[in-house]
Amino acid sequence: MKDNPVWRESLDVYFDEGHGFAVYFYMLVILAPVEFLSLYVPSLDAQMWSGSASLFKVSAVTALVLMVYFALRVANQEFAPWRFKPLKHWLRDQAQPVASVSWAQVYFLLVHVGVSLLLYGPFLVWAGAIARTPLAIIGLTLLLLPFYSLTYGVWGLATLAVWERRIESRQVFIRSFFVCLIFLSALFYLPLNPVAFVLALLSRQELPPLSLFGWQWSGTVVHLTFHFLLGAAGYAVHRWALAREPLL
């Protein structure tokens, strides 16, 4: 991987030239005030009050939304797009194998998610400590965040491979995809929604089961299966689109 030119190009553009720093700047600058100000939000429900009690919930959900959104955009090469060479260049001119290009992009997505999680780590762990959230729950949440980022992020790669030359179409698709799956999915079936799943996990509540063809499926199983399938589908589309590229 070290000698993979696609991987080297991503690292150079994002970290060497510093175009990726803006992503982490936005992420930190949004999460920090949301976390701090949520302490002072005056709300009290019938059972418990928000504010410090919900500090970890608010922080985790904000981190989830931001990580997924920026993972999609980074995978879609929305930051400094002019610095990236087109796929045709790697696949046709440089004669790079499809697998090599695909893995380079997936690995770079992994690096981005890892850096995001590393930078968010302190904020989330501090919020968990203040809200008296058990360490196991904090740990589980820190595992779920990269899981969702990757699952949704591969669709950024797929979009890039499918519509590489149509940048506006890609941007519209990415945003529609994000809004539909992160927000609107809750309207159809709550357990599919990652925000609902994280909130249920933090509130130690069971998600409603899914009844299908006389069978009852646990909400957690449905949620995880759906996301595994979603991620796998995204990766399959990405590979398919890359493989299609030399034929164009």
Place this chain on the structure above:
Amino acid sequence: MSFSAIRIALNLSSRRRPRPRRLPQSNDCKFRFAQLIAAGLLFLASSATPARSEILIEPRVGFHGVFQLGQPFPLEVGLSNTGRPVEGILEVQVWKGGATKGGAPYLANYRREIFLAGQSRKSVQFTVDPDFISRPLSIKFHAAGAKAQREIDLRRHFSPGPVLLLMSGSSAFSPIALTALPQSRRLVTVSPGELAADSRALLGVSHLILYDQSLRELSRAQLLALDHWLTAGGRMVIIGSLNYALYQEPALARFLPVRVSGAKQVSFVPAPDKNQPATALPGVWTQASTVLSGKALAEIDGVPMLVETSRGRGRITYLALDIGRPPLSKWEGLPKFLQPLLAPARAEEPLPRTDWSDAVFNQLIASPKFIATYVPSASLFLAMTGYLLGIGALAWLWQKKRLAPRRLLVALVTFVTGGTVAGYVHFSHGGNIPDGVLLVSTVLENSGEGFVDTQANLALFSTQLRQYDLQLERGWIDLTPVTSRARDTSEPAVITQDAGGASRYRLPLREWDYRLYRLRRVDRFGVGAEFEAYGDRLVMRVNNRSGKDLVNCWLLVPGQRFDIGVVPRGASLRQVFPLSNGQVNDATGAARAGTLNLREMTFADKTRDILFHSSMFPRDGDARWISGAAVFFGWVKDPEPRVRIDDPRIQAQDYTLFRAIFPLPGEEEE
């Protein structure tokens, strides 16, 4: 017991057994088999004898089986142990809440740890306060190897009216003299030992009548309970007797409004009936005394015969005549003569209520000052800023290529990991984050004569899943939950009462959960405020004989307010203020009806501000200050806590306000 019995039995059986002879092999086997069966039977027989402690519960409800409905009452639980010594828990369960309290019914557990020696009896006193009696009261004793349970149907014991207690040390005195009472009020004769040590148990008692009774046997807790009951509104009637020395004992003298010096015979002339001539009763024994406090309502031969004094909301009446001895004991008019002394107390005007609800609490927790008490917001802000600056500095170093990338990466990971761990330790274990916060907001309502009516509002909230032990100051009258959170908790509140009448509340709370309570008591507090209105002037006298300073004191009259400042302990104040008879000129020069400027009052402390405007003087407040009154108030500096939690992990905040409300005469009255 069983094992030692078996051993002795086996020893005995082996002693009785003849020395074994050498038997043939088959007979030896039979003999051993028979021996085993015998040992087994012996074991079974010995286990049939009582190996466990046997506990018998004998409850005694109220005062000889009577209590006033809707009031707390004493419950004495007699425990008899006919077995081994045992240590266990005695638990009394009563039902609270329900339709009368506007919530779902829930159980309250009164608990005491008990050690019962073998073959012994013990008597345990509780003060129980069920909200309704359609469900039985349950008494349970449980320990390792012993269990007993008893249920009591309280419907057989209640009286709709208050109970009168008579304590008489003389067999000559007949309670028949006191029987001219309505049927709803029950008279019960009790001995000093039967008097409860908890003042709350006496709340269903309207009068305590003492005749020829020494109070030497009363414990300190019983005397304190009597004191608190009196100040909370109890009536004590002390009837004199020939044994005047009893009335000079300190235990009884502390309640007397007179100093008794002797006894003498007088001629008593009762008030005549209509159209009947007054007839004198010669040779009536009366006590000679001098008045110490209160007012002599009647005198006989120059000595006070009937003296009355008040104590807090209560009243003590002293009758010097010996009604238990002839000629008064045989006088037909005695029941009628005594009737006014035992008349029920007039219903007093209720005090202005403070507001205490989820809405008030919502405001409190939303205030940044209050949040800072249980959340380290300042350190979180510093940590976040430091972290962002650190990341920014590392990014700058990276871009400027001042350090090798590998070194910078190591520095980044170390910085982030170190910050995460240090922050976690600080925010979860350090940083002075309390496990919970107990906020007590108290209003001391001036009742005059050095007494105040105390309304304390409690908010206990928890940042942890844990138990809280609330210790209540002795003498409290009523502790009621404001929100029926009990229905949401699987574990009910446990009330632990000690023999001295002190109570502890054990409450389980979840993380970020809270409970609200109201507490009432009548208390001694050495601050008095008196007002006199003379036309357009108001004279106010404030006398602070308490050990506390009053700070931030104000006088509000319709349309005006006056900053009094500090009334230090030991200080007296007399000031004259102008009154505009409820009219105040506004900026346009037009006169408008004046109102109290309560809404315009602000304090430097935000929590005080919220408590003052939302709880102590709510917007839809009492008609007394809305319709026109003079209100003096001041905050008590470093008030004594009325509710304690002896745990350094729980932060306690106490806000106490003293206030005196004086209704101003209207124009028509003038």
